[in-house]
Amino acid sequence: MATQPVEIGHGHEAHDAHGHHEQSFFQKYLWSTDHKMIAMQYLFTGMALALVGGFFSYVFRMQMAFPGADVPLWGYVTPTQYNSLITNHGAIMIFWVAMPVLIAAFGNYLIPLMLGADDMVFPKLNRLSYQIFLLSAIVLLASFFVEGGGFGGAWTMYPPLASKAEYNLTPLGSTLFVAAVGLEFAAFLMGGINFVTTAMNSRAPGMKMYDIPMVVWMIVIASILFMASVGPLLAGAIMLIFDQTIGTAFFDPNRGGDPILWQHLFWFFGHPEVYVVLLPAIGIVAEIITTFARKKLFAYKTVLYTAFATGVLSFTVWAHHQFVAGIDPRMANVFTVTTLLISVPIAEMLFVYIATLFGGSITLSTPMLWALGFISTFLIGGVTGIFLGASGSDIYLHDTYFVLAHFHYTFYPIAIIGTFAGLTYWFPKMFGRHMNETLGKIHFWITIVTFNLIFLPLFLTGAAGDHRRIFNHQNFPDLNTPYLNFLREFATIALVVMLIAQFIFIYNFLYSIFRGEKAEKNPWKANTLEWTADSPPPHGNWKPSELPSVYRGPYEYSTPGRSDDYWPQHVPN
Amino acid sequence: MSARPIATTRSMAGMPTGRLAVWWVIASEIVIFGGLLGSYVMHRLAHDAFAEQAAHTSTAIGAFNTFVLLTSSLFAVLGHKAAEEGDGPRAARMLYLTAGGGLIFACVKAFEWTMEISKGYTITSSTFWSFYYTAAGLHALHVIAGVIIMLIVAQTAKRNLELHRVELIGLYWHFVDVVWIFLFPLLYIAK
Amino acid sequence: MADHALHHPTPHDEDHAYEAHTHHGNYVKIWAILLVLLFISILGPELEIRVVTLITAFGIAVVKAYMVAKHFMHITVAPRYVSYLVITMLVFMVLFFAGTSPDVMKLEGLRWEKPSWIEANRSFAEHGPAGAHH
Numbered sequence: 091m092a093t094q095p096v097e098i099g100h101g102h103e104a105h106d107a108h109g110h111h112e113q114s115f116f117q118k119y120l121w122s123t124d125h126k127m128i129a130m131q132y133l134f135t136g137m138a139l140a141l142v143g144g145f146f147s148y149v150f151r152m153q154m155a156f157p158g159a160d161v162p163l164w165g166y167v168t169p170t171q172y173n174s175l176i177t178n179h180g181a182i183m184i185f186w187v188a189m190p191v192l193i194a195a196f197g198n199y200l201i202p203l204m205l206g207a208d209d210m211v212f213p214k215l216n217r218l219s220y221q222i223f224l225l226s227a228i229v230l231l232a233s234f235f236v237e238g239g240g241f242g243g244a245w246t247m248y249p250p251l252a253s254k255a256e257y258n259l260t261p262l263g264s265t266l267f268v269a270a271v272g273l274e275f276a277a278f279l280m281g282g283i284n285f286v287t288t289a290m291n292s293r294a295p296g297m298k299m300y301d302i303p304m305v306v307w308m309i310v311i312a313s314i315l316f317m318a319s320v321g322p323l324l325a326g327a328i329m330l331i332f333d334q335t336i337g338t339a340f341f342d343p344n345r346g347g348d349p350i351l352w353q354h355l356f357w358f359f360g361h362p363e364v365y366v367v368l369l370p371a372i373g374i375v376a377e378i379i380t381t382f383a384r385k386k387l388f389a390y391k392t393v394l395y396t397a398f399a400t401g402v403l404s405f406t407v408w409a410h411h412q413f414v415a416g417i418d419p420r421m422a423n424v425f426t427v428t429t430l431l432i433s434v435p436i437a438e439m440l441f442v443y444i445a446t447l448f449g450g451s452i453t454l455s456t457p458m459l460w461a462l463g464f465i466s467t468f469l470i471g472g473v474t475g476i477f478l479g480a481s482g483s484d485i486y487l488h489d490t491y492f493v494l495a496h497f498h499y500t501f502y503p504i505a506i507i508g509t510f511a512g513l514t515y516w517f518p519k520m521f522g523r524h525m526n527e528t529l530g531k532i533h534f535w536i537t538i539v540t541f542n543l544i545f546l547p548l549f550l551t552g553a554a555g556d557h558r559r560i561f562n563h564q565n566f567p568d569l570n571t572p573y574l575n576f577l578r579e580f581a582t583i584a585l586v587v588m589l590i591a592q593f594i595f596i597y598n599f600l601y602s603i604f605r606g607e608k609a610e611k612n613p614w615k616a617n618t619l620e621w622t623a624d625s626p627p628p629h630g631n632w633k634p635s636e637l638p639s640v641y642r643g644p645y646e647y648s649t650p651g652r653s654d655d656y657w658p659q660h661v662p663n
Numbered sequence: 664m665s666a667r668p669i670a671t672t673r674s675m676a677g678m679p680t681g682r683l684a685v686w687w688v689i690a691s692e693i694v695i696f697g698g699l700l701g702s703y704v705m706h707r708l709a710h711d712a713f714a715e716q717a718a719h720t721s722t723a724i725g726a727f728n729t730f731v732l733l734t735s736s737l738f739a740v741l742g743h744k745a746a747e748e749g750d751g752p753r754a755a756r757m758l759y760l761t762a763g764g765g766l767i768f769a770c771v772k773a774f775e776w777t778m779e780i781s782k783g784y785t786i787t788s789s790t791f792w793s794f795y796y797t798a799a800g801l802h803a804l805h806v807i808a809g810v811i812i813m814l815i816v817a818q819t820a821k822r823n824l825e826l827h828r829v830e831l832i833g834l835y836w837h838f839v840d841v842v843w844i845f846l847f848p849l850l851y852i853a854k
Numbered sequence: 855m856a857d858h859a860l861h862h863p864t865p866h867d868e869d870h871a872y873e874a875h876t877h878h879g880n881y882v883k884i885w886a887i888l889l890v891l892l893f894i895s896i897l898g899p900e901l902e903i904r905v906v907t908l909i910t911a912f913g914i915a916v917v918k919a920y921m922v923a924k925h926f927m928h929i930t931v932a933p934r935y936v937s938y939l940v941i942t943m944l945v946f947m948v949l950f951f952a953g954t955s956p957d958v959m960k961l962e963g964l965r966w967e968k969p970s971w972i973e974a975n976r977s978f979a980e981h982g983p984a985g986a987h988h
Contacts, residue, residue, distance in 0.1 A: 202670060207668070207669070207673070208668045208669045208670055209668035209670055210668070210670065210673045211668065211670050211684070212671075212680075212684065213668060220854060267888075278693055282687075282691075283684050283687045283688060283691075284684075286687055287680050287683050287684045287687065288670060288680075290675065290676035290683060291670075291673050291674050291675050291676050291678075291680045291683060292670035292671070292673045292675070292680070293673070293675045297675075315693040317687065317690065317694075318691070318694055318942070318943060318946055319694070319946075320691075320694070320695075321691060321692070321693070321694025321695035321696075321697060322694060322695075322697070322698025322699075322701070322702075322950055323698070323699050324695050324698070325695055325696075325698040325699035325702070325801075326698065326702075328699075328801065329699075329702075329793075329797065332786070332793065332797065336786065336787065337787045338786055338787055338790075338793040338797075339787070339790060339793065340702075340790065340793055340794075343968040343969065343970060343971070344969055344970050345790070345970050346706075346713070346789055346790035346791075346970050346971065346974065347790055348706075348824070348957075348958050348968065350957045350958060351702055351705070351954065351957075351958045352955065354954035354957065354958070355702070358698075358950050358953070358954070365956070366820060405946055405949055406949065406953075408953065409953055416957075416963060416964075416965070416966055417956070417957050418956040418957055418960070418963075419954065420956070421956050421957070424953075425953075448713045630668075632681035634669060637669065676933070676935075677933045678932065678933055678936075682932075686932070686936050686940075689940070690939050690940060690943050693940065693943040693944065693947070694943055694946060694947065695948075697943070697944070697947035697950070698947070699951065701947055701950055701951045701954070702954075702958070704951070705951070705955045705958040705959050707956065708955075708959060709958065709959040709960070709961065709971070710961065710971055710975050711978055712971075712974035712975050712977070713974070715978060724894060726892065726896050727893055729980050730889065730892060733885060733888050733889065733892065734885065736885075736922060736926055737881055737882065737884075737885040737926075739926070740881050740926045741881060741951060744881070749894065779862075786870045799889075809917035821984065832905070833926075834927055835924050837923070837926045838927075838931070840922055841919045841922050841923065844915050844918045845858075845915050845919065847895075847915070848895065848911035848912050848914075848915050852872075852895075852899050852907065852911045
């Protein structure tokens with residue numbers, strides 16, 4: 091790679107020699123160490139897997155609404171297939187969509203640009219992390235085609251269902267599933283180290299702690315949370331694979347093990363994980379609302395410190411997922427208190443965002459619509475979590491569709507709404523062109539309305555007693571009422587409409603990459619450093635002699651006494 | 664030598680990027696081993712029958728391996744000292760000695776496991792042995808990975824290049840040593 | 855205001871400060887102390903007094919780990935946040951233990967039991983150490 095001559099006229103041999111030379115397709119697209127290209131690789135892989143996960147949800151929702159009927163594009167859904175569909179839908183959406191898009195894609199793309207750096211500090215490690223991630227995705231997809239099919243023991247992989255082939259009926263699929271998850275963890279550990287080191291060390295001259303854009307902080311804190319929480323589960327995954335393959339009994343109480351140990355190992359990670367995906371989305375929203383309200387973030391330090399607090403507290407709440415698993419009731423009391431407590435800092439962040447919007451000069455562009463959509467839907471998700479965090483009410487609601495609606499009102503805003511917000515906002519920078527605003531708005535409205543129409547009914551069916559992970563609710567007379575059946579069908583039809591509407595986005599996205607109206611450097615008139623680079627930025631982001639320095643915070647909008655309503659970070663005065 | 668981004672040369676956090684990264688690696692490894700060993704300790708404290716199996720591990724071999732790793736850590740830090748003084752060839756020699764220690768550790772472990780398996784203590788014999796082989800095995804994997812990286816670093820250091828890497832692999836190696844410092848009493852001392 | 859942008863520490867500066875702190879003299883001495891501690895930690899359990907075993911085996915492990923961290927890894931010379939990072943990870947491990955052990959360390963509960971654990975304890979109490987030759 092370093093055998094090509096150095097660029098003439100720069101003399102800075104730290105700058106990668108590729109800049110002015112024609113790279114082969116392989117070098118440029120498949121073997122690149124450029125953070126922007128790696129970000130695109132993560133983005134496109136994540137989006138492709140979102141289509142897979144979304145398709146799975148279509149199939150199993152059709153089964154729920156019209157049990158036993160042939161599902162168009164699939165056929166008859168067998169119980170084993172059903173289990174496999176719901177398991178892989180969950181795992182794909184969390185591990186292979188939310189994480190790669192929100193953390194790896196946006197993190198890789200934005201962190202060097204927003205910090206005024208020419209790349210991540212370890213570009214080759216970056217490339218390796220993507221390759222391991224891709225391998226994990228391939229292993230997961232392979233699990234669908236082996237004998238027995240894909241794993242069907244829920245994304246939570248509880249033993250003994252997950253450890254014994256006689257129960258899960260997928261001897262190969264279950265091991266491939268756990269292996270895929272383990273590989274994905276390894277990829278994100280590597281990526282996380284890159285992000286944290288780059289953010290700590292490679293900031294532009296003059297960029298102090300409180301000058302760092304919130305989305306960068308959030309992605310870094312998320313990476314730290316991930317690194318601190320995934321360890322026990324990685325150990326647990328090794329133990330589970332051994333139980334599955336060589337007959338150890340780590341989780342078998344008949345032979346010296348304990349299945350509850352797995353649950354603790356899993357959820358000790360599982361709960362911080364939801365904040366790992368939440369924080370980047372919240373960071374994206376911060377960038378958008380400040381830009382499109384032309385207003386400073388209401389309380390930067392408060393948001394930052396509540397993010398830290400959320401991160402730390404997130405390690406103290408995990409067993410609220412295990413209230414009815416037979417855990418020590420005294421521990422259940424402890425975890426109820428901590429869980430209810432953690433709603434406070436998160437609510438605080440959302441209040442700060444609302445205060446930021448208040449009195450702002452608001453433009454309802456597509457990114458802003460998505461950001462507002464995030465705030466409103468995530469609020470509902472957060473509030474409904476309170477019922478589940480209190481162990482008493484959770485005894486009734488656990489494993490019902492109430493839980494499912496709660497976490498879709500949190501995960502969907504995070505993974506889908508947050509992603510659309512970020513993509514529509516940074517699209518001009520990434521691709522040098524604009525997306526079509528009209529199509530963007532149509533896509534937004536259909537998506538947000540249908541999203542609510544899918545999951546609001548599910549709160550009702552859950553409260554009425556619909557259990558999760560049941561192949562056919564009509565086998566339960568109390569649940570086989572016209573009212574509940576109607577709600578299930580309604581939700582499913584809303585899902586079908588929502589999925590079809592995503593084609594509007596796909597068309598808009600792909601068309602605009604090639605034929606969109608050309609974008610200048612700073613179409614939104616924002617302050618942060620990425621908007622000073624070309625759209626799209628070249629390899630190295632800026633000329634080495636033009637790397638920006640920073641003179642102020644990232645949200646100096648509408649400063650009194652200035653003629654412009656924004657004050658970029660890199661401008662000396 | 665490959666081109667590095669300008670980003671790598673900055674150090675706003677007060678530490679060179681390589682060293683910072685290795686500390687983050689160590690931090691994430693603490694929780695991996697912590698989860699595994701924490702689970703082991705729970706089993707061990709909960710019932711004596713479990714703990715009793717630890718009497719069948721060979722304290723002598725464990726102690727010898729502890730000695731080997733402590734000594735290899737000494738060589739690693741002496742290598743760091745040589746690297747800081749700019750003496751690449753000496754740093755490389757120290758790293759070779761460290762790697763040698765790692766290999767001795769691995770060989771002794773292989774011998775030890777062979778002995779235990781032939782006595783009937785396999786990974787599925789009981790939960791104690793499952794933890795024993797898994798924890799010591801995970802550790803041994805880290806030892807072997809460390810040896811490989813160390814040899815690569817030594818090759819470059821010999822020519823007085825990339826000397827900062829000597830300290831970095833040394834840091835990782837000390838961490839591997841610390842994990843064993845805890846594994847030894849946990850797995851070998853039974854009373 | 856204009857020049858605060860330009861003063862940032864370089865790795866070169868850091869290394870000089872770092873070198874000034876790390877005395878490279880005492881490593882063999884530290885190693886010798888570690889070996890003595892190892893020796894004590896092996897002998898301690900021979901006395902078969904539980905508290906002594908705990909202190910010599912595990913207490914000494916903690917001391918040895920600290921010595922390696924301080925003298926070989928130079929953690930006390932590195933910026934403070936490194937120590938905080940390591941301590942935080944250890945605290946999380948304590949947290950994990952605290953939240954999990956009430957369940958994992960129990961052999962039976964209100965409506966459940968771990969049959970093999972109960973059986974193992976019973977047989978250990980009756981027959982003494984099992985040979986595990988199978």
